[in-house]
Amino acid sequence: xxxxxxxxxxxxxxxxxxxxxxxxxxxPLQAPTCEHAFCRACIIEWISRQPTCPIxxxxxxxxxxxxxxxxxxxxxxxxxxxxxxxxxxxxAMIKLDSLATHLAECEHNPKRPVPCEQGCGLIIPMDELxxxxxxxxxxSVIHTQQQKMADFQKELAExxxxxxxxKREVHLVKEFMRAMRVSNPAMRSLADEMERDEVIQWSNxxxxxxxxxxxxxISTPDDLLQAMIKRSLRDSGCPLNIVDDLMENCxxxxxxxxxxxxxxRQNNRRQYExxxxxxxxxxxxxxxxxxxxxxxxxxMMAEPGLVMIFAHGVE
Amino acid sequence: MANNIAAQRIQREFxxxxxxDEVAKCAIRxxxxxxxxxxxxxxxxxxxDTPYEGGNFVLEIKVPETYPFNPPKVRFITKIWHPNISSVxxxxxxxxxxxxxxxxxxxxxxxxxxxxxxxxxEPDDPQDAVVAKQYKDDQEMFRxxxxxxxxxxxxxxxxxxxxxxxxxxLTDMGVEEDxxxxxxxxxxxxxxxxxxxxxx
Numbered sequence: 001x002x003x004x005x006x007x008x009x010x011x012x013x014x015x016x017x018x019x020x021x022x023x024x025x026x027x028p029l030q031a032p033t034c035e036h037a038f039c040r041a042c043i044i045e046w047i048s049r050q051p052t053c054p055i056x057x058x059x060x061x062x063x064x065x066x067x068x069x070x071x072x073x074x075x076x077x078x079x080x081x082x083x084x085x086x087x088x089x090x091x092a093m094i095k096l097d098s099l100a101t102h103l104a105e106c107e108h109n110p111k112r113p114v115p116c117e118q119g120c121g122l123i124i125p126m127d128e129l130x131x132x133x134x135x136x137x138x139x140s141v142i143h144t145q146q147q148k149m150a151d152f153q154k155e156l157a158e159x160x161x162x163x164x165x166x167k168r169e170v171h172l173v174k175e176f177m178r179a180m181r182v183s184n185p186a187m188r189s190l191a192d193e194m195e196r197d198e199v200i201q202w203s204n205x206x207x208x209x210x211x212x213x214x215x216x217x218i219s220t221p222d223d224l225l226q227a228m229i230k231r232s233l234r235d236s237g238c239p240l241n242i243v244d245d246l247m248e249n250c251x252x253x254x255x256x257x258x259x260x261x262x263x264x265r266q267n268n269r270r271q272y273e274x275x276x277x278x279x280x281x282x283x284x285x286x287x288x289x290x291x292x293x294x295x296x297x298x299x300m301m302a303e304p305g306l307v308m309i310f311a312h313g314v315e
Numbered sequence: 316m317a318n319n320i321a322a323q324r325i326q327r328e329f330x331x332x333x334x335x336d337e338v339a340k341c342a343i344r345x346x347x348x349x350x351x352x353x354x355x356x357x358x359x360x361x362x363x364d365t366p367y368e369g370g371n372f373v374l375e376i377k378v379p380e381t382y383p384f385n386p387p388k389v390r391f392i393t394k395i396w397h398p399n400i401s402s403v404x405x406x407x408x409x410x411x412x413x414x415x416x417x418x419x420x421x422x423x424x425x426x427x428x429x430x431x432x433x434x435x436x437e438p439d440d441p442q443d444a445v446v447a448k449q450y451k452d453d454q455e456m457f458r459x460x461x462x463x464x465x466x467x468x469x470x471x472x473x474x475x476x477x478x479x480x481x482x483x484x485l486t487d488m489g490v491e492e493d494x495x496x497x498x499x500x501x502x503x504x505x506x507x508x509x510x511x512x513x514x515x
Contacts, residue, residue, distance in 0.1 A: 001319065001320050005327075019418065019419035020320070020324075021320045021323060021324060021383075022323055022324045022327040023323060036419075042320070045384055046418045050417075053417075055417065
């Protein structure tokens with residue numbers, strides 16, 4: 001709909017007035033043959049009711065509407081109009097083509113977004129500032145956030161349930177595969193690959209450990225200590241099929257030749273620093289996995305890896 | 316939005332009519348009925364060389380919210396004897412007030428179209444079948460009747476003593492004056508037939 005003619009400086013030529021809304025043409029379009037011009041919104045609305053020119057009733061469709069000639073657009077853009085916010089105190093007289101730019105930054109716009117300066121910092125329309133109450137606004141913000149949190153919690157619970165279900169299924173599938181691999185070599189390699197992936201995933205979830213005192217190593221841990229470490233391994237998500245093998249390798253009696261006596265350990269202690277060690281969570285112990293240590297000599301490594309328990313000195 | 320356009324348009328058209336030549340010649344007039352430009356009162360002078368000459372016809376103009384995308388609703392308040400205007404309700408049969416409306420038409424063009432309609436009736440597209448029949452069958456009778464109605468309701472010149480007498484005969488019998496006039500007009504001022512119709 002066009003601009004009210006009373007907002008313009010001086011008389012507006014009749015040619016610049018929309019015959020439908022009787023305002024000054026806004027975003028005008030013209031009919032194809034008779035070239036009568038109308039505001040875009042006005043003529044679209046009219047054609048939706050009756051596909052004729054509102055002046056001479058020639059048949060037209062909205063697809064046939066064309067932009068008006070440049071001369072008409074120039075004449076329109078030169079008109080001077082008062083700002084939309086004149087009643088709010090804006091005294092600007094603007095060229096019609098810069099009205100939009102002016103409105104975007106007009107200081108008198110009652111809906112201009114301003115930050116609350118009483119402390120809450122919320123961005124609100126200027127005319128709502130006087131009725132603004134920080135506590136009330138904040139309460140409503142908290143309320144919506146609580147609502148969201150409750151929704152998320154519900155979603156989380158659902159996800160947890162799904163995960164438990166999936167875990168159970170995966171466990172069953174694994175059992176199934178273990179049973180199958182005995183008879184089927186293809187299945188065996190597939191299962192091996194899955195187990196390898198599982199080990200890598202688990203080891204990626206552990207944090208890298210630094211051993212500061214290799215001398216603190218307990219090479220002959222007792223059963224109680226072994227049981228504690230084993231539980232930690234399980235809790236950390238260690239694949240169940242390697243837990244026992246790993247725990248087997250926590251005692252010097254099953255360590256490889258390069259580690260199995262105090263003497264060989266003394267000889268090879270320089271190589272300790274080359275181990276990629278992972279912390280067993282919450283314990284003074286590390287796991288050294290074979291798959292992460294391909295650079296270590298065979299006599300210093302065992303499949304699927306080593307567990308080294310310390311009295312102290314693990315970071 | 317539509318509502319806004321309607322008010323803006325009517326304000327402008329109102330001024331247009333007031334400033335127009337036709338107002339200067341006393342041919343048409345508009346007045347506001349309420350402040351929000353949704354209802355107006357129009358007046359048309361009966362066109363010269365017609366039975367309506369000298370009369371002043373008042374119109375009710377209701378502006379719909381969807382104006383100017385829909386036509387204004389116009390009817391005659393002043394009773395009039397015309398084939399395209401109901402002698403009972405004042406409803407008008409004119410294409411531009413219905414499906415031939417165009418958004419660029421204004422109060423001024425509507426009033427002038429009505430004036431033209433008064434000067435040139437369309438008996439083949441009637442609003443009042445009785446009037447239309449009389450118009451086609453007996454032009455002179457139609458002219459006299461329309462002139463009488465103009466004199467009676469629109470302040471036109473010259474009564475018709477013969478018609479007045481017949482009406483008085485019926486009112487003496489207890490018939491309402493307007494009712495008597497309609498009955499007599501419908502039966503070409505045949506007192507007997509009008510009486511028969513009124514009391515049957």
